[in-house]
Amino acid sequence: MPVIATRLIEWHKQHGRHDLPWQGNRDPYAVWLSEIMLQQTQVSTVIPYYARFMREFPTLRDLAQASLDAVLALWSGLGYYSRARNLHWAARQVMQNYQGQFPEHRELIQQLPGIGRSTAAAIAVFAFGQREAILDGNVKRIFARYFGITGYPGKPKIQNLLWEKAEASLPTSYRSGEIEIYTQALMDLGATVCTRRTPLCDACPLQQQCIAWQEKRVYQLPTTKPRKSLPQKETVFLLLAQQQKLLLTKRPATGIWGGLWCPPEIGTDIDVVSYCQHHLSINVQASVKLPSLDHQFTHFKLRIHPQLLHVVSESLIAPPQFIWIKPSDALEQGIPAPVRKLLKQNFLTDHV
Ligand code: SF4
Structure with a gap:
């Protein structure tokens, strides 16, 4: 057995986390949901979202039958919305292609939308007890340090080396429950x-x-990404107000904030x-x-210039692409974090 595996298994008995809401649950749907929510998100943030999601959609079938709007509304505030869209899409694929039975093998799980190799491996381990290696951001950091690997882990060469180490570090015995621990x-x-x-380090096994x-x-490890300064983009949000309501429009399914509700958006050089x-x-x-308002995406920074406009004519635009909605009700919809902030800051008082 590799030393790293023996030490970690021993350490986990006393020092690991044993009381997370998704632990002890072998339902692949629950495991999958928690793994997706935990991507780039801290446990403490995930817990209430996970509880709400499981209450609203207790089974994979419930999720597959839900509307994308309902899923996005529950996800609202958790960020990285492509995760919610992929979750919904993948649930439908499992219903269609696997008669609702979540596939058991990592290679098949990995073919579902939004599931990379490491997440597929985690699901295969926790739901089916399979011997698979994970390599998420935290684990890359551990292996880069433990094995003293220099080089940015996003580079294919370094990534391959880390996968080799991850495979070689797995427990070799098949004692029940060992791979999960x-x-x-x-x-x-x-x-x-x-x-x-x-x-x-002084508390590390x-x-x-x-x-x-x-x-x-x-x-010094893991080696950080060679820095490029992020480009800055600017945009104008049109906050059209009429009878205590604001106009929101549904964004296209792909691209930033895909499928979420936002105020109409125009370039800074356009006459409003x-x-x-x-x-x-x-x-x-x-x-x-x-x-x-400033918002940072992975690849660029966005400066949002909100403009409040009072509507003086009857408007004919209507659902499904547009809605007139009270700011307080908009907070219940699938809206991106900066729009939420904007509404809270400006429209839950007396601007409208
Ligand atoms: S905590 Fe310290 S000793 Fe432990 S693996 Fe990380 S760097 Fe190494």
């Missing part, structure tokens, strides 16, 4: 001990063998009043510029 221990170590900013610790390179007249058939009074 080992995998959970890796996740827990990454979340609580071998953290990015403040690794607690891997300290003796850890190359980064021996060579005093803990803070004539845009409203010609593209939305709405006459507006002079606008009020509200404080701008």
Whole structure:
């Protein structure tokens, strides 16, 4: 048995997390949901979302039968909305292609939308007890440090090397439950001990063998991504107000905030009043510029300039692409985080 596996399994008995709401549940649907929610998101943030989701859609069939709008509304605030769209799409594929039975093997799980190799492996481990290696961001950090691997883990060469190490570190015995404990221990170590900013090496069960610790390179590993400064984009949100309601429009299914509700958006160089007249058939009074808002995506920064406009003519635009909605009700819909912030800051008082 590799030393790393023995030590982690032993460590987990006392120091691992044993009381997460999705633990002890072999239902592949519950395992899958928790794994997707936990991507790029902390456990404490996920717990209430997971509970609400399981209450609303207790089975994979319930999720597959739900509307995408209902799924996005429940996901609202958790971010990375493509996860919710893929979850919904994958549930429908499991119903259609596997008669509602979640596939058991990592290779098949991995073919479902939104499930990469590591997530597929985690589902195969926790739901079906299969011997598969995981390699999410936290685990990459542990292996890069433990094996002293230099180089940005996003590079294919480094990534392949880390996968080799992940495979070679798996417990070799087939004692019942061992692979699950080992995998959970890796996740827990990454979340609580071998953290990015403040690794607690003196409390780490891997300290003796850890190359980064021996060579005093803990803070240099894993190698960070070569920095490119993010481009900045600007946009104008049209906050069209009429009878205590705001106009929201559904964004296209693909692209940023796909399928979510947002105020109509235009470029900063476009005349607002004539845009409203010609593209939305709405006459507006002079606008009020509200404080701008910054939002960061993975590949760019967005500066949002909100403009409040009072509608003076009856508007004919209507669902399904547009809705007039009270700001307080909009918070219940699938809306992106900056729109939520905007509404809370400006429209739950007396602007409208
Ligand atoms: S000794 Fe430190 S750097 Fe090495 S695995 Fe443990 S916590 Fe991470």
